[in-house]
Each structure stands twice: as C-alpha cells, then as structure tokens.
Amino acid sequence: MSSIPQNSPSLSCLELCKSTREMKQLQALTMKTRPIQIQLLYSKIMSAGDFSSPESLSYARSIVKHVESPDIVIYNALIKGFSGFNEKSSSFEAMALFKEMMMKGLVPDTYTLPYVLKACAQCQSLSHGEQVHGHSIKTGLSSSVYIVNTLMRLYAVCGIIVSVRKVFDYSSHRDLVSWTTLIQALVKMGHAREAINVFFQMCRENLIADQRTMVIVLSACARLGDLSLGTQIHRYMHDNIVDYDVFVGNALVDMYLKCGHATSARKVFGEMPVRNVVSWNSLISGLAQQGQFKEALDVFYDMQTIGLKPDSFTLVAVLNACANLGILELGKWIHAYMDKNHIPSDGFIGNALVDMYSKCGSIEEAFKVFQGMKCRDVYSYTAMIVGLAMHGEAERALQIFSLMPQAGVKPDEVTFVGVLSACSHAGLVEEGRQHFQDMSKVYNLKPQTEHYGCMVDLLGRAGLIREAEEFILQMPIEPDAFVWGALLGACRIHTKVELGETVMGKLMDIEPGRDGAYILMSNIYSSANRWKDALKMRKIMKERNLKKTPGCSSIEVDGIVHEFQKGDNSHPRNIEIRMLLEQMALQLHNYGHFDSTVLPV
C-alpha cells in the first residue's frame, strides 16, 4: 500500500466518497486500471464501516475476491461483519472466510478468534468451534481472556456445560465476563442453585459485579423462586452501589414476581426512572403467573393509557389473563389487534390464542386458529387437545393427537394428560389403556401422578373400581392426593361406602387440611342414604375449621368482569342471581339431574 503515491488521483477521489454507492462507481473505474488500488479502496470501505446490511457486506466480500493477497486486517473486518448478523448464512460465511484465510497461510490473531467463535456460537456449530478451540491452544492464543470468554459462550449456547466449566477452570486469566458467562451458562442449563454458589465464590475472590452480572444472578433467584435469596441479592446491589439501569430494574421486577412478592415488584416498577416495554411485560406476565389476572389486566390498561405499544410478549400475557378470567371480548380484541398490526398467529402467541378461545368456550374459534397456524409445536397440539377434551369432544381430541406423528411433533407429558382426560370423559377405557402404555413404551415418557390419576378416573368412572384400586397399588411412584381423589370420586359415582372410607383415611394422611375429601365423603354417605354420617362429615369440617378451597368463577358481560367466590354474596345483583340459579336447579331436577352441586344452597 505504501507504494501508492499520496497524490494518486483515485485516492483523493476516494476521500470525497460519501456512500457505498459512490465507492462502487469509483471501484468500477479502478478495477480496470490498477488491481492494487482495489485493496486500498477496500480498506476504505472497511474504515467507512458501512456493514449495516448483509448486502453491503456481500459486496465487500465480492471485492476481496479480486484482491490478490488480502491481509489479516481485511479478513478480520469481514469476519467481524459476517458474525455481526444473527443469521445462519452470515455466520457460515464468517466461518468460510476463516477457513479461507488459513488456507492462504495467514495466521489468525486475538481479534480473529472471538469474531469467528461468535459466528460458531450463533449457528451452534460445535465442530467448527472445537476446531477453532484447538487452533487457539496450538497457537498459544487460548490465554487471551477474550478468547476464553467467547469459547465459554460457544459451549454455553451448545449446552455443553462441562466444556464451559473446563475452559473456565483451565484459563489463567478470568475477568468479570468469564464469571458472568459461567453463571449464565449454569442458569440456562437449569442449575440455578449452582450458579448462585459460583456468584458467591466470585464475591469471595473480591470481584464486584456489574449490572450485567446482576441481571443474570437475579434471573437465577427468579428461577429458584427464593425470595430471601433474591432480597439478599437486592441488598448486595445497594451495598456495592451497583447502579440500576432498565435491565436491572426489569430483572428485579421479574425476580420479585416469580418469588411471589408482587408488592416489592410493584415498588421497584414504580421507582424505575426509565421503563420500556419489557418492564411492563415483566409486570403483566408476572402478575398473571401469580394468578392475579385482574391486576395484570389493570396494568395492561395503564400501559394503553400512556400510549405504549404492546409487543407479542404483552399480548401472550394478556391472552393468558383473558383465558383464566374467561374474558372472551378482550381476547377477541387482542386477536383483531394482531390482524390489524399484521402479527401472525404463530408460535407463542398462536398457542396463547388457541388456549384463550378454548378456555373462553369458543372451541371452534380455537380450532380455526389452530388450523391456520403455519407451524404447530407440542404446545399448539396440547392446547388444542386439552381444549377439545374440556369441551367433551373426545373423538376430535384423539383425532388431533393422531396427527402428531406425521407432523413430526412428539407429544410430552402434558399432551398425555389431555389425551387421557379425553378418554376418561368419553369412557374410552381400552383406548385410554393403550395410550397410557404407549406413553412409556413408544414415547419414553415417565407417567406422573397426574397420568395415574387420569387412569384411576377413567377406570373408576367406567365402574372398574377394583381395577382402579389395583392400579394404584401397582404404581411405581407414591400416589398423591390427585390419585386418591380420583378414586374417591369414583366411589361417589358408584356409591362405594367402605372403599370410600379407606380412601378417605389415605387422603387425611396426605392432605389433612383440605376440605375436598370431606365433601366427597359426605356426598357418598348421602348417596347411600346414610344421612347421619353425611352430617357428621360436615360437622367435622366445621370443627376442624378446614381450609376451604375457594370455588371461584368469573364472567364478562359488556366488558365488565364479574367475579364470584363460594359463599360470596357481595354482587350488587346477588338476589336476582340466586333466584335464577334456584330456578335453573329446579328445572335440572325436573329433568332428572340430581347432582347436589347445582342444588340451591
């Protein structure tokens, strides 16, 4: 390059270029004249840093093909450029360039390797990454802390925690980024407790965390749902004067909610000097996860009021709240909003939509969304199957299930809860048995108590009480209240007093403080005309002051949500509602329906 005279006309023209387009024109001219100037031109393009689009990068790459001997600076710049896009083809290009430079005998430096490792990480290309790792050891570059950290990152995204740990343990230089990357990798792989231990170890080595470390540590606390730990970390931030930024604030809001402390979450949220859409999403979805659906919607309305545009995370959380409150109107509004803003009903949001429609009683709308989805994953299928089962459409639920293998979607444990409950509702004993068997034999899934409970329910409803009992005795895991409860339910339907009493004993051992079993048992006695015993059950419940599971329901009429709790008479139109309920119960009674749960209180 030094051979080019400083007064070269093309160089001075180059100084005047203001855009890639102008440089392209100049390049067309120079290409024909002196090849060496292409390299100069190219260096200029590099320093202009116009790599905002893959197109401009490809263009730069195409120029390099004309350069006789590109140097390491050019390769580094190109590899950096291609590794800067979160796209597989770009990452592959970066890796190809790395190979190319090696073939040309150029020796990568401490800048090259982090760039190319970033590309490997982006497309989770472990084999390429391992080659680069090997290369770094051979050339002695592996002592560079940047290379150590990008190697750890690579193994972390590939999910190989052992290798992350190895690189960390064997490296002579570690900095805050190394520790943070290790902590992050552990959290990601579900070892949150260990991540926290590593954080404390880091503190013992007198390193002070910064915001990025704190965000990850807080996410570990959130995963653990450990409030006292989370609070301790919050205090650490105060003591070490770790400044809040919006990321830290969001992580705190999320942590407090996942630890079940909505008050602190709201306090942090309220004190945040800057909030973004993620802050709002954390609060809304966190409240919904805590079962505070109405509160979640109130926050959503506040967000609307300040004019902040919801994103797909917001919409998923709001749909979740709608589903649980049965607010079809708002759910439909969200759907319309999506259409208007060209948000496709795919992925998380499509699944949330299916769930919302089916829980709000619009099973056909749910089906429409499900059918219109471009890609369906196990969540989509499960939501649809569970929804159909809930609506008593067992045949259709099982039909959807049968489509899963050909779609290449593997059912999981929750899918089978849907499948088995569909069989149970439809009384499909043989089919249920088959699916239960397939669960472990074909799909290699371990049945959990929910699945055993479904089977007991299935057998029990069908009157196969003895078999249901044996089924429980043969369980490889400890039966819980769900399983015994299913058997007690069967005893109620088929008036099995003696067995009911035995099961009742088991349930009292497991869940002595719950009222459900007493109510069922009392109903069993009533069915057997043993009124005295039935009354005794109710009396015991009162005496022991049992924790009542509050029966709760809600309905939305003209945009207003009306919530009802068991024994709650606070609704302004309570009297009218009670009268209507009584009439309905009477009519049901006249039609031969004697279920005590619908009789007037």
Next chain:
DNA sequence: GTAGGGTTAG
C-alpha cells in the same frame, strides 16, 4: 477493531 444482560404458551 475482540467477550457477558431482562419479559412469553399447553
């Protein structure tokens, strides 16, 4: 010119 951050479903 190099590395580490938060929120979503059945």
